[in-house]
Amino acid sequence: MSWLGVRRVQGAVQQQDTKQSLPVADIAYRILKERREPMKYKDLVEQVLEHRGVRPGQNLAKIKARIHTEINIDSRFVNQGSGLCGLREWTVKPQSYKVLEVPAGGRSNLGERLRKELSAVTEAEEDDYEEEPEDVDFPIDDEEVEEPEELE
Numbered sequence: 001m002s003w004l005g006v007r008r009v010q011g012a013v014q015q016q017d018t019k020q021s022l023p024v025a026d027i028a029y030r031i032l033k034e035r036r037e038p039m040k041y042k043d044l045v046e047q048v049l050e051h052r053g054v055r056p057g058q059n060l061a062k063i064k065a066r067i068h069t070e071i072n073i074d075s076r077f078v079n080q081g082s083g084l085c086g087l088r089e090w091t092v093k094p095q096s097y098k099v100l101e102v103p104a105g106g107r108s109n110l111g112e113r114l115r116k117e118l119s120a121v122t123e124a125e126e127d128d129y130e131e132e133p134e135d136v137d138f139p140i141d142d143e144e145v146e147e148p149e150e151l152e
Helices: 024-035 041-052 060-073 106-130
Strands: 006-009 012-015 077-079 084-087
Touching (some): 024 060, 024 077, 041 060, 041 084, 060 077
Antiparallel strands (some): 006 012
């Protein structure tokens, strides 16, 4: 059966009312799949409404909101910013990386060695701050200041 509602039954073509039975997310998916490019949500909802049809007496604003919600909930769709909706299958998947273990040889101690060096530096800095300053006599009066000897 095609998504337009036509199917073959034992050699005869039979029209079906799939407009009402096909979920709106599937209609939106097929619209985007055929276009092969992202669309504005507003335009996509309008096209879904064209395919789905609206019966007289239905609240158009509620129907549009429901269609928009159905598209947002469905994991096949992705918001591409600036009001654009696209298919998740169009997004580029990042390459997977494999973490390699470093052998138990010399490089594995690098982190431990670095921690020891950092702690030694930190302890040395703390020791510098813990030492009390020596008493130093600074001359207060001009009389106590010695005049420098003149060089000849």
